[in-house]
Each structure stands twice: as structure tokens, then as C-alpha cells.
Amino acid sequence: MTANPVQNINKKAHETKQATGSQALLEALIHEGVKTIFGYPGGAIMPVYDALYDYGDRLEHILVRHEQGAIHAAQGFARVSGKTGVVFATSGPGATNLVTGLADAMIDSTPLVCITGQVFAHLLGTDAFQETDVINIVTPVTKWAYQVTNAEEIPHVLAKAFYIASTGRPGPVVIDITKNAQLQLFDYQGYEKCLHIRSYKPKPEVRYVYIEEAAKVINEAKKPFVIYGQGVILGNAEQEFRDFIEKGNFPSAWTILGMGAVPTDHKLSVGMLGMHGNYGPNLLTNECDVLIAVGMRFDDRVTGRLDKYAKQAKIIHLDIDPAEIDKNVKSTVAVRGDCKETLPLLTVLVQKNENQAWLQQFRDCTIKETEKVIFPEQNPENETLTMAEVIKYINEITEGEAIIVTDVGQHQMVACRYVKMNQTRSNVTSGGLGTMGFALPAAIGAKYGAPDRQVIAIIGDGGFQMTLQELGTIMQANVNVKIIILNNQFLGMVRQWQELFHQNRYSFVDITSPNYVKLAEAYNIEAKKVDQRSELKSTLIEMLAHDNPFLLEVMVGKENNVFPMVPQGRGVSEIILSKEEL
Amino acid sequence: MKQEYTITVYTENQIGLINKIAIIFTRRKINIESLNTSPSEVEGIHRFTIVINETEDVVRKLSRQIEKLLDVLKVDYNTDDEIIWQEMALYKVAADVITEKVKVERLLREQGARAVVIRKDYVIFECTGQREEINNLIKILEPYGLLEFVRSARIAIIKKSDGFHNKVKEFEYKVPSEALVENEFLDQNEGIFSM
Numbered sequence: 001m002t003a004n005p006v007q008n009i010n011k012k013a014h015e016t017k018q019a020t021g022s023q024a025l026l027e028a029l030i031h032e033g034v035k036t037i038f039g040y041p042g043g044a045i046m047p048v049y050d051a052l053y054d055y056g057d058r059l060e061h062i063l064v065r066h067e068q069g070a071i072h073a074a075q076g077f078a079r080v081s082g083k084t085g086v087v088f089a090t091s092g093p094g095a096t097n098l099v100t101g102l103a104d105a106m107i108d109s110t111p112l113v114c115i116t117g118q119v120f121a122h123l124l125g126t127d128a129f130q131e132t133d134v135i136n137i138v139t140p141v142t143k144w145a146y147q148v149t150n151a152e153e154i155p156h157v158l159a160k161a162f163y164i165a166s167t168g169r170p171g172p173v174v175i176d177i178t179k180n181a182q183l184q185l186f187d188y189q190g191y192e193k194c195l196h197i198r199s200y201k202p203k204p205e206v207r208y209v210y211i212e213e214a215a216k217v218i219n220e221a222k223k224p225f226v227i228y229g230q231g232v233i234l235g236n237a238e239q240e241f242r243d244f245i246e247k248g249n250f251p252s253a254w255t256i257l258g259m260g261a262v263p264t265d266h267k268l269s270v271g272m273l274g275m276h277g278n279y280g281p282n283l284l285t286n287e288c289d290v291l292i293a294v295g296m297r298f299d300d301r302v303t304g305r306l307d308k309y310a311k312q313a314k315i316i317h318l319d320i321d322p323a324e325i326d327k328n329v330k331s332t333v334a335v336r337g338d339c340k341e342t343l344p345l346l347t348v349l350v351q352k353n354e355n356q357a358w359l360q361q362f363r364d365c366t367i368k369e370t371e372k373v374i375f376p377e378q379n380p381e382n383e384t385l386t387m388a389e390v391i392k393y394i395n396e397i398t399e400g401e402a403i404i405v406t407d408v409g410q411h412q413m414v415a416c417r418y419v420k421m422n423q424t425r426s427n428v429t430s431g432g433l434g435t436m437g438f439a440l441p442a443a444i445g446a447k448y449g450a451p452d453r454q455v456i457a458i459i460g461d462g463g464f465q466m467t468l469q470e471l472g473t474i475m476q477a478n479v480n481v482k483i484i485i486l487n488n489q490f491l492g493m494v495r496q497w498q499e500l501f502h503q504n505r506y507s508f509v510d511i512t513s514p515n516y517v518k519l520a521e522a523y524n525i526e527a528k529k530v531d532q533r534s535e536l537k538s539t540l541i542e543m544l545a546h547d548n549p550f551l552l553e554v555m556v557g558k559e560n561n562v563f564p565m566v567p568q569g570r571g572v573s574e575i576i577l578s579k580e581e582l
Numbered sequence: 583m584k585q586e587y588t589i590t591v592y593t594e595n596q597i598g599l600i601n602k603i604a605i606i607f608t609r610r611k612i613n614i615e616s617l618n619t620s621p622s623e624v625e626g627i628h629r630f631t632i633v634i635n636e637t638e639d640v641v642r643k644l645s646r647q648i649e650k651l652l653d654v655l656k657v658d659y660n661t662d663d664e665i666i667w668q669e670m671a672l673y674k675v676a677a678d679v680i681t682e683k684v685k686v687e688r689l690l691r692e693q694g695a696r697a698v699v700i701r702k703d704y705v706i707f708e709c710t711g712q713r714e715e716i717n718n719l720i721k722i723l724e725p726y727g728l729l730e731f732v733r734s735a736r737i738a739i740i741k742k743s744d745g746f747h748n749k750v751k752e753f754e755y756k757v758p759s760e761a762l763v764e765n766e767f768l769d770q771n772e773g774i775f776s777m
Contacts, residue, residue: 323646
């Protein structure tokens, strides 16, 4: 964030006027460039909604059907736009309904400012109606949480909230405002953006000596391998990253949240890491001699068993968050800092390289994976539809230009394995927390964050039923999202594990569905159901050309499994391509 | 290897901060042996002194996560030989026993204890020192009927530290502190690059 001292003197200090806390709050949002709020009113936030009534020309409010929907929508908005998502909810249950989304945004580093109403300050601690100790409930799942009891605090607390949420490693912030503070009249001095907090360091100072050490290690490498995460996207460092890998010709693999930072069909893109990632990146993690990790945090789904993870390699770790360094994987050289600053410095020092034989090893792995998994999944011989062929047709129709929002489970893994992405900020999924029910509301927010782009939500039959009430939001606001339900009539990922690791004991994974077409029709949303291959592509074309929201249910194989797989407790190089290898 | 570490945390004076810090420990199921909060040498900045039994690796990770908290300015962790530390204890003993046995008074003096309150019915002694000294006094007083005992949290001064006055200026100067970006790699520079 750059500071422009001249711009910041729009304080209107001379024209002090009386304002309520609620008005000061809405003024703060406008000064921060907020246009869209996702929310749900209630008793303890009514003064804010009353003020909002007069701000309709400047602030758009999307009424959701559940506060969880509001926060996931704000996450979707933030992920595709890079801006801070804003949520309003009332006290008590309104606030507690946000908790899942806060945890999700915290672990996936998504910038949010959530405003919760709170009971009058004199009632705090008395078990008043709809009172709950929000700050203590949300503290572990927020970057910052603060309670306001006096309206005079509102301008600078909001300024702090936006500064904290959006800078450094982003994250969610909760500001809990008591009703008296919302109503209170005070001398409004104007709004001043926050640019510095002495106890908060958004990013470490870059120390050139580590850049040099890192370059030295990289330049000695015979088999360098780059793995990157969402840090590249959050740092707006896509171009810097691309320059870096292109100069050294480094094979590069993404974590699920890093996907799309460089186009998936870039010549150096070798696929996705992780439990259901691609074969080559997992296998060759244990063969590279230098592993260069950029803006990623070595999640256990990426590393598999830690004592069998890249033990032969020297590790270069670039991260903005000092607490991530050496947390899971010990680094040989740690480069702390914003990768937008560190990558160009490193690019200058790394030598040009061909790495042809090494890149060929990745291509060989892709050939093997294509032969054993990808081709048969995308071109099945029997009549049963597969998730992979649905994604194949989406790729053909959208040519990699759509925003893909996924939920959690088999469909998520299949979508992220096969979907093509040309642009950054195209992949919206619940990575760290694995929140079923995320996709439908997140897709709504994504459409508001990128109104000119096609937004496709791909959801399983289980996850869809967790937040399907948001069809109401889509209906009311006519949000042009395309919803694909990949229905395998099971909680597929749990079923897969029960098949592979629990001797086929299918314990409560058999889930029935309502008639989704009728359901969508009840919400006045166009819908179709497909179970024949002959209709699949044409229906997808019809859906994506449709001007309004559209729901498509695709019946897919009931007991298909997602492969390759790094079984839990195994090393990444023990990745298997089929059940038989287990 | 697990051993005793004293973690020193400099913070802003904010409501709820103790909870945020405690959560870092409880999340990993780590027991806090001792916790003290007090003002520091710099006005408006608080100082937490936390004692835990853990491996250095865990203590380092915990320290970084605490330092990441908003409102936390700086975290240090030290082994016992890197700090000067003290605890204080109070002992309540029935007066009749103590007054009868003169040798108790001598013993107490030897231990550096002093009487804080002397009443007809009881006497309260105070002892400041390290764990051993405080525990010794318990042993001495127990035979005479120790009515009540309480020990304070540890307070500690880091031998090598020159205080927070200059540090706080750095923080206010908008530039991150050097100490925050230190890298163990440089400390053990030799050998790392030998292929």
C-alpha cells in the first residue's frame, strides 16, 4: 500500500459535524473503496442498517440467506478481486454463524472485515438477549478482533481493520460494535486511512544477504524445482514469478491455492502438488536437489509424511510470514519478505539454464499419468459419466477463461486437477479448512468481485445441500452464476477412504438428494439434469451461453475414485496411480 | 530435549491480549508453568514473562506465533542461565509454635526470609529467591504447621538485553526491527554449502 500524504488530508477537519457511530462506519467503508456488502440484519445491528437505508446510492448490500453465506460470498469476492470483503451480521447467532467462514479465511489468508452488532455496552456480560462473547469466540480464527463500545473509536478502528486485513499476509478481522456505539452521536472528524501500527509489521525487511545465499544454492542446483502457493497471487507477483521461473527454466508446480498464478498450460507448469495432485510433482519432490518454495506453507496435504519429504534437497523458502519459516519444513535458506520485492532481486542473480533432461523427467511422468489416469478418466469407455469429462468439456468451451469455484471433496480434486486456467485469481476453493458448503455462496461473491467474467461453481451433492439456501440470494439479486452439481449420490471422498482404508465399510456416506431441477425451478432458476454423454456438451454450451443463473445437475459414476493419491502417512514419492498399487 | 524456557513478551496494553497469547499455548496443549504481567521500562508497554517446559524448536515456533499477534511488539526466549530470575513466596505459620521455637527465627534469617506480619495468632513470612530457596523454606516450616503457602509467578531480566527504549523507537520509525528477520542459517554459515 503506498502512502500519499496529500490524498490523506481529506479529513474535513474544519467541517466537524455530528454523526452517529453507524454513519461513521458507513463513511469508513466508502473511504476504503467498498462498494458491496454481504450481510444479514438483526436486532443488535439495526442502527447500522437504518443508516444504510440512506447510503443505497453508494453502497450495495446483498441480502444472503444465512450469515455463513455472507462470509463465504465475501471470501469469493476478495479472492477474485484482491479487495477486502465486507460482511455485516448481528450479535449472538449472527456472529457465531460467521465462525466457519472466519476460520476458512484465516487459514486461506483472505482479507475480510466483518462487522458484528453487539448488545448495548451496559448489558455486556449479563447474558442479554442475543449476547455472545464474540471477541473470545473468534480470537483464534481472526487476524484481529476488536470490540467498540464508544462511537468515537469507529473511524480509527475501521481504518486499522482495513489496514490489518489487507496488508502483509492478509486475513479476516472482526469489529464488534455495541448498539449504543452505533446510535451514539459524536463529533465526526473525518476519516484517515491507517498506514502504520507500531506493534504490527506487515512484511519483514528484505535482507539482500539471504537473496545472495539463495541464488548461490539455486545456481549450484542440477535439479531445481519450484513449488508455489497463493503468496504469489496475494503479493500480486505473478509477473515477477513468471520472470523468475522463465529465466532459470525451473519446472514449477502449484499448491491448490497457488493455481492460476501462471497459466496452467505454461511450458514450465508441471502440475499440482498434494495428496491428489499430479504424479510428477509429487514423485520428483523427492528427487530434486534444490526445492524453491514461494509463498506456500508446506501444508500436510502437500508434504505427506514429513520425515520422507524432500530429505535429499536443500530448501529455499520465500515467505512474507516469519512464523511460516521452519514451521513444518526446515529451510536451508529462508528469504523473508514480500515476494513482489524478493523475486526480482533473486531473478537477477539466478543463472539462465536449460534443465532439459530434468524437465523431460516431468514430461515423462505426465505421459505415464495421462496414460494410466487422465485419458481414461476424461474419455471413459463405459456409459457412466465421469467428473473428469465434465471438466474436459468446460475447458473446451471456456478455453480456460472462467472463474472456477469449487466446494470440497472429490469434485474439488477432479476440478483442480483437470481445469485449465489462463488468468490469475480464477480459482476459488476452500483449501486449508476444507469447508463443504463454501462454493455456492463463494460463487455469488466471485460474481460481484468480477462481474465481467464467467463464474462456474462446481459442487458435489453433499456440499450443495449444506448451503443451498443461497439459491434464494441468487434468485433475489439475479446473480449470474452457473452451478454444476456433480452428483455421485455419495459423500464421495469419505466413501473413497472407506473403500480404500476401511474395508468398504460405507458408514453414513450414502446421501440422497432432492430433485435439484425442481428445487431450482422453485427459486426461479433455470435448471437441467444430464445423465447421458450425448447431452453433456450441448447442455454445458447452453448453460454457459445463458444470460441468467443456471443450475446443471450431472449424474456421474457412483463409486469412482480420485487418483493419483498420496495415502495419508506416506511420503510424496509413494504416490499411487490406482487402487491396485495400494 | 525439553527444558525450562522463559519467554519475554513486550506488548501494547490491550484488553484480551492475555487470552490471545494463552491460546497459542493451549492450541498445542502446552502447560504454562508460570505467567506474570507487569509494566515494562517503557511507559504504556507491558511485559509478559512466561515459563514453559519445552524443546527449543517448539519454543521458537511459539515465539514466532506470539510475535505475529497484533499488539505484540517483541518476543524473546531464554534458558535459565541467560536470565536473572526471581520468585516470591508468602508463608503463614501459627504464632504460638514460632514464638516458642527460637531456632526457627534463626533458620529463617539464614534463608533470607523476613516476617511481614506478626500477630497474636499467626506470623507471615516472605521469601524472595529461586525455586530451590523457596521450596527449602517450605520444608523448614512444615514441621511447625504451615497454615498457608503461595508463590508468585517468575519475573526475569535478560542478561544480554539493553531494554526496550531504543527498540520502541525503531518500531515507531516504521521500519521492522532487525532482530525479527534474523536467520539461523547465517549463524551456522559454514558447512551449509559444502556439496
